[in-house]
Amino acid sequence: MHQFGVEQFGAGSAAADAEIIMIGYETFRRFGLAETLTLRLNSIGCPDCRKIYRQKLVAYLEEHKSELCPTCQERMYRNPMRVFDCKSEICQGIAKDAPYVTDNLCDDCATHFAALQESLKVLGIPFVVDPTIVRGLDYYRGTVFEFVTSTIGAQGTVCGGGRYDGLIEELGGDPLPGIGFGLGLERLLLTLEAAGFKFPAPAPVTIYLGAASDDPEVDVFLTKLASELRVAGISVDRDLMGRSVKAQMKYADKLGVRYAAIIGPDELAKGTVQVRDMKGEGGMELTLDNFAAKLKECL
Numbered sequence: 198m199h200q201f202g203v204e205q206f207g208a209g210s211a212a213a214d215a216e217i218i219m220i221g222y223e224t225f226r227r228f229g230l231a232e233t234l235t236l237r238l239n240s241i242g243c244p245d246c247r248k249i250y251r252q253k254l255v256a257y258l259e260e261h262k263s264e265l266c267p268t269c270q271e272r273m274y275r276n277p278m279r280v281f282d283c284k285s286e287i288c289q290g291i292a293k294d295a296p297y298v299t300d301n302l303c304d305d306c307a308t309h310f311a312a313l314q315e316s317l318k319v320l321g322i323p324f325v326v327d328p329t330i331v332r333g334l335d336y337y338r339g340t341v342f343e344f345v346t347s348t349i350g351a352q353g354t355v356c357g358g359g360r361y362d363g364l365i366e367e368l369g370g371d372p373l374p375g376i377g378f379g380l381g382l383e384r385l386l387l388t389l390e391a392a393g394f395k396f397p398a399p400a401p402v403t404i405y406l407g408a409a410s411d412d413p414e415v416d417v418f419l420t421k422l423a424s425e426l427r428v429a430g431i432s433v434d435r436d437l438m439g440r441s442v443k444a445q446m447k448y449a450d451k452l453g454v455r456y457a458a459i460i461g462p463d464e465l466a467k468g469t470v471q472v473r474d475m476k477g478e479g480g481m482e483l484t485l486d487n488f489a490a491k492l493k494e495c496l
């Protein structure tokens with residue numbers, strides 16, 4: 198699994214939240230996924246209002262304790278908000294009428310959350326407030342969000358993030374606000390695939406460097422030349438398998454390279470090489486000295 202993430206430290210404002218969410222939204226929009234993904238937004242409050250909310254929620258769950266599934270019963274004191282993502286229909290019914298964190302925010306948290314929603318509206322970023330979104334870790338404060346899709350099955354959260362103002366302190370540092378998100382690359386690819394995204398074909402390799410013999414001197418020269426070409430911005434592939442010249446040319450053809458050059462002791466001695474134009478007729482003779490610059494002129 199691979200993740201792409203954005204983190205921002207130092208600013209605790211709702212404007213910072215909006216900017217981070219905008220980066221996520223804009224990433225998806227440019228992939229044509231603005232309609233595919235839904236931004237779900239919540240505020241889980243600060244330690245002060247969360248504590249009061251938690252007590253309210255636990256008190257509510259206690260009223261329904263005997264109806265809750267065994268898992269929810271077991272975790273209702275430790276992690277009462279998990280009732281919101283329980284799969285049991287009975288628990289879902291109970292959760293529907295449970296007190297929501299968004300109705301129990303302190304003034305500061307409520308103001309922050311309202312300001313964020315206002316900013317998102319101004320930015321034209323659609324969202325739904327989902328008071329059931331939680332983050333498993335205690336250092337999360339205030340804003341939490343997810344970009345979800347229904348097109349890739351049950352695990353539809355492509356991107357999840359939130360404000361973690363308690364993190365740095367928990368790690369032993371001075372208090373420092375922070376917000377960020379993680380975007381799952383595999384899930385992004387699945388979502389793109391489901392949306393019929395046209396993945397661009399990889400750019401063809403410009404030149405294939407072949408070895409005319411297994412002479413170690415040739416091998417070292419090819420390593421150096423390939424590196425010089427890459428530094429010059431020219432894509433290159435070279436023989437690493439000790440293939441025969443015939444097999445190398447076949448491989449170069451399969452790669453769809455524009456040019457191929459086979460280099461052996463003779464070429465090293467002469468200081469020139471015949472570069473074959475794989476797409477057209479014939480080729481050209483180039484000096485090995487300053488080869489990258491000369492080849493660049495032909496592109």
Ligand SMILES: [Zn+2]
Binds near residue numbers: 242246306
């Ligand atoms: Zn609060």
Ligand SMILES: [Zn+2]
Binds near residue numbers: 267270280284
């Ligand atoms: Zn349950």
